[in-house]
Structure formats: structure tokens, C-alpha cells
Amino acid sequence: MPRTEHNIGRQRSTRYEICTNGLLTLRGRQLQALRLGTDPNAQANIEAIDRVLIDVIGYTGNIAEESRDFRRTSTFRRGELRRAVADVLRKADRPLTTLEVAKAVLEPRGVEVSYARKHKARVTNVLAVLKVMAGEGRVAKTTNRQGNLAWSFAPL
Known part of the structure; x- marks a missing residue:
């Protein structure tokens, strides 16, 4: 498939938006696991996610504010x-x-x-x-x- 015909070069992102969003979401889930005590490695996972966001991706935003633990714990499951x-x-x-x-x-x-x-x-x-x-x-x-x-x- 010719590159110019389908404009493949413009579809690639160099800012890692999807990866950053996924890592911030994962960090929020790890914060919940840390709060509930369900994962003994939650703190280490949070620190690792922070290192990847800063060192590898080059994220410059406020990580703690962007990935707060918004999830509530529900009393009942569906139905x-x-x-x-x-x-x-x-x-x-x-x-x-x-x-x-x-x-x-x-x-x-x-x-x-x-x-x-x-x-x-x-x-x-x-x-x-x-x-x-x-x-x-x-x-x-x-x-x-x-x-x-x-x-x-x-x-x-």
C-alpha cells in the first residue's frame, strides 16, 4: 500500500497520548488498590508508573492531580x-x-x-x-x- 495514498505518516503520534492516558488510568487503579490494601505491590507499581511517565515518555503535567483515585467502592455488584x-x-x-x-x-x-x-x-x-x-x-x-x-x- 503506497504511503502517500493512505497518509500513514500522519496517523502516527509522537506525543504518546494513548499511552499516557492508559498509564494515568492504571496509576489511579493502583491508588485504589493501595487504599483498599488489595495489592501488596501497589506502592512499587505507582513509583514505576511515575518513572515511566517522566523518564520514558517525558510527561510534564502534574501526575498526582491527573490520576486521583476517583473510583468508589460499590456495596453491590450489578443486579x-x-x-x-x-x-x-x-x-x-x-x-x-x-x-x-x-x-x-x-x-x-x-x-x-x-x-x-x-x-x-x-x-x-x-x-x-x-x-x-x-x-x-x-x-x-x-x-x-x-x-x-x-x-x-x-x-x-
């Missing part, structure tokens, strides 16, 4: 909260409020739950799962004796 909510409702002998479902699902994992402002997002996540399941017909929405919204499992 796990939904399965846990369904299990709690299956085992319940009466309709449960959203807060009761949230406590039954989250407290075994060491997460505190209440209607306080700092815990409201977790209760809201459980409520969102309950609403989706109600839309699918898997969960029935009722009210309890106090007039609060309650949920019960609706077998198919």
Missing part, C-alpha cells in the same frame, strides 16, 4: 441489590416498608440505614429497585396500618 430485595420480600411474612427492606438488605453488609440525610441515597436506591420490580409485576405495592407505603412479593 445483586435487586436479588437481595427479592429474597427479603420472599422471606417476609408481612408487607415491609421501604426502610425495613433497606435495613434488611444493607445491614448484613455493615451499612447503616435510616431516613437521615446521609443515608437517604441508599434508601432511595432500594425504593428505585422496588418501583422497577412493581412495574414488572414482581412486587405488590400496598399501605400498612400506619398508612405508609409497604411492599410485598407477588409470585408469578
